[in-house]
Amino acid sequence: xxxxxxxxxxxxxxxxxxxxxxGQGLYYEQLFGTIGFEGMSSLLYHVHRPTMVREVLESVDMxxxxxxxxxxxxxxxxxxxxxxxxxxxxxxxxxxxxxxLIFGLAAPRQSLTTYFxxxxxxxxxxxxxRGSGRLRTLFGTIPFxxxxxxxxxxxxxxxxxxxxxxxxxxYVESHSPIYTPKRYRNQFGQLLEHSPFxxxxxxxxxxxxxHDETGDFLIKIKKQGSLHSLVYxxxxxDVVGWDGYNYPYSFSIFNFEPITGRVHQPPPVHQTFQxxxxxxxxxxxxxxxxxxxxxxxxxxxxxxxxxxxxxxxDGDFMSRNDIAxxxxxxxxxxxPHGPAPGAMERSIGKKETQEYAVMVDTFxxxxxxxxALKLDDGKYYKSWxx
Ligand SMILES: [Fe+2]
Numbered sequence: 001x002x003x004x005x006x007x008x009x010x011x012x013x014x015x016x017x018x019x020x021x022x023g024q025g026l027y028y029e030q031l032f033g034t035i036g037f038e039g040m041s042s043l044l045y046h047v048h049r050p051t052m053v054r055e056v057l058e059s060v061d062m063x064x065x066x067x068x069x070x071x072x073x074x075x076x077x078x079x080x081x082x083x084x085x086x087x088x089x090x091x092x093x094x095x096x097x098x099x100x101l102i103f104g105l106a107a108p109r110q111s112l113t114t115y116f117x118x119x120x121x122x123x124x125x126x127x128x129x130r131g132s133g134r135l136r137t138l139f140g141t142i143p144f145x146x147x148x149x150x151x152x153x154x155x156x157x158x159x160x161x162x163x164x165x166x167x168x169x170x171y172v173e174s175h176s177p178i179y180t181p182k183r184y185r186n187q188f189g190q191l192l193e194h195s196p197f198x199x200x201x202x203x204x205x206x207x208x209x210x211h212d213e214t215g216d217f218l219i220k221i222k223k224q225g226s227l228h229s230l231v232y233x234x235x236x237x238d239v240v241g242w243d244g245y246n247y248p249y250s251f252s253i254f255n256f257e258p259i260t261g262r263v264h265q266p267p268p269v270h271q272t273f274q275x276x277x278x279x280x281x282x283x284x285x286x287x288x289x290x291x292x293x294x295x296x297x298x299x300x301x302x303x304x305x306x307x308x309x310x311x312x313x314d315g316d317f318m319s320r321n322d323i324a325x326x327x328x329x330x331x332x333x334x335x336p337h338g339p340a341p342g343a344m345e346r347s348i349g350k351k352e353t354q355e356y357a358v359m360v361d362t363f364x365x366x367x368x369x370x371x372a373l374k375l376d377d378g379k380y381y382k383s384w385x386x
Contacts, residue, residue, distance in 0.1 A: 001249050002040065002179075002189030003199060007140050007208045008241030010045060018045055033246055034123075034154050034177060042244025044138065047212045048234035054216065057229035062222060064094035064102060068368040071332050076380035077372055079105050079311065080168070080326035088112035088160060089220065089227070092171060095372040096309060096330065098364050100277035102173040103309060105326075109165040115218040116236050118157045121225065122173035125273070125280065126150040127253075127358055129313060129326070131167030135160055138237050139247045140205030147253045147313075147356075148203075149272070149280075151178055156248055157219060157236045168326070170311050170358060176276040194259075196272075201255040205247055211235035253313070253356060258286035263294055267359065277364065278306075283357040285315065288350055297347035300338030307332050307366045308359065315355035319343050321383070329380065333365060341386055 011018040018027045028049050033041030044050075077095060084107035085091035091108035102122070111133070126135075132145040137158040144150055152158060154177075184195035191198045213235040221228045251272070259269040270281035288296035297319050308331040317323045319339040331337040339347075368376075 001202060001204070001247065002185065002245060003202075004243065004245060005204045005247060006241070006243035007205060008045075008210070008239065010043070010241040010243050014043055020047075027240060032155065032244075039177070040245035042139070042242050042246045044239045044242040046234075047210065047238040047240060048214065050234075050236075052233035053230055054233045055231040057218075057231065059229070060227045061225065062227050063225040064097045064367075065370045066097065066367045067370045067373050071330075071366065071368055072334065074332065074335070074337060074381040074383075075330045075368075076323075076377045076383075077328040077330070077375040078326070078377060079328050079375065081375050082107055082371070084109050084165075086110045089117065093371045094369050095328070095375070096366040096368060098362060098366050100175050100275075100364060101360075101362065102171075103360060103366070104171055106167075106169045106171055108160075108162065108167050108169070111161040112159045113161070115220050115229075116157050116159055118155060118219055118221045119152070119173060120155055120221055120223040122175050122222075123154050123178040123275075124150075124152040125172040125174065125178055126152070127170040127311075129168040129170060131162055131164065131169070133160060133162040133167075135248065135250075136209065136237070137205060137248055138239050139242060140208045142203060142205055142248060142250050144250055148250045149253065150248065150250050151273070152248045153177065153246055158248070172278075172280070172360060174275050174278070178273050178275050178280075181271050181274045181279075196257045196259060196269075197251065197255055201251055203250040203252075205249070208239060208241070209237045210240050211237050213238070253282045253284060253358070256282045256284050258284050260287050261289060262291040263289050264296065264298060265289075267361070270359065278360055278362040281359040281361070283310075283355055283359065285352065285354045285356070287352050288347070295344055295348060296350055296353075297339040297344045300336050302336040303331065303333050303361070305333055306361045306363050308337075308361050309366070311358045311360075313356035313358060315353065317355045317357060318347055318350070318353050328375075330366065330368075338384070340383055
């Protein structure tokens with residue numbers, strides 16, 4: 001996040017001696033950034049050296065199994081049909097992918113406690129559709145519940161606790177960093193008055209865990225599409241303090257303040273996050289357009305240069321027929337799409353919508369995985385016929 005945060009104890013001057021209590025030596029400083037030495041970074045202070053690899057075990061290929069590389073069909077995927085799985089990583093079902101991102105769903109039944117996880121390839125966005133718990137990281141803990149986006153910059157070691165076994169997540173692994181939209185920030189990074197959210201809505205880590213433990217600690221690290229298993233000699237959560245700008249955070253879709261107008265506003269007013277290769281938008285309950293002749297349903301539009309993915313969270317989605325929670329629509333670039341037959345007429349005179357949805361617009365075409373085809377209803381592309 002482009003604002004400063006600190007937890008625990010840190011020395012008054014960076015890169016200087018920071019002694020442990022009772023003369024037991026020095027803490028170990030680690031600079032943690034993701035774009036060389038130029039991006040946002042944090043300085044962490046470990047009880048043990050964060051470099052003590054004891055053993056390197058097996059590597060497992062995690063690359064999505066692609067079934068369709070050149071997609072030209074609008075599609076609807078029945079997302080809740082994915083099978084739950086006990087393990088947090090094994091529960092992930094990649095559905096759509098390109099060189100920039102992997103988009104998928106997961107229904108993990110169990111907390112991630114038997115190993116630690118780090119994605120060195122990608123920033124992760126987890127949207128919590130069902131379930132609650134705590135994201136535990138070496139930067140501290142972030143409680144989460146329904147409606148939260150969890151943003152985990154690449155390289156952050158974490159575990160996750162779920163309160164129950166009934167959990168539904170949308171996840172995006174992004175090969176470029178995930179930021180809030182630049183146009184809502186001033187030159188100092190502060191969120192501006194026209195931003196649909198402000199710093200108070202950003203939930204930062206708290207309750208730093210400091211484990212002074214040595215032994216065998218398994219960290220599964222995703223790198224180059226493979227999951228590598230490394231055994232470290234010290235507990236990964238052994239930080240006594242940190243400060244800086246690079247850390248995980250959460251933002252609730254319920255805190256997104258919609259921007260409305262007299263006539264239909266374009267999708268960028270819903271934008272919540274940006275990257276170099278895709279944007280994320282939040283559709284939330286809002287008043288409809290108030291011009292006396294307004295048509296609240298969106299107009300047909302040609303997204304020639306981007307693929308559009310919408311994940312339906314809750315409420316009655318006014319522009320479509322036959323849409324339920326967990327459904328995903330994919331509108332590929334190159335062909336126009338628009339409201340379902342009857343939706344335009346149906347929307348006239350309506351005052352508000354209660355819909356919740358998450359949209360991911362990618363600047364390069366998406367490919368479909370084998371698992372995605374199993375969720376495909378096979379007929380959506382004809383849904384604009386009378
Ligand atoms: Fe659209």
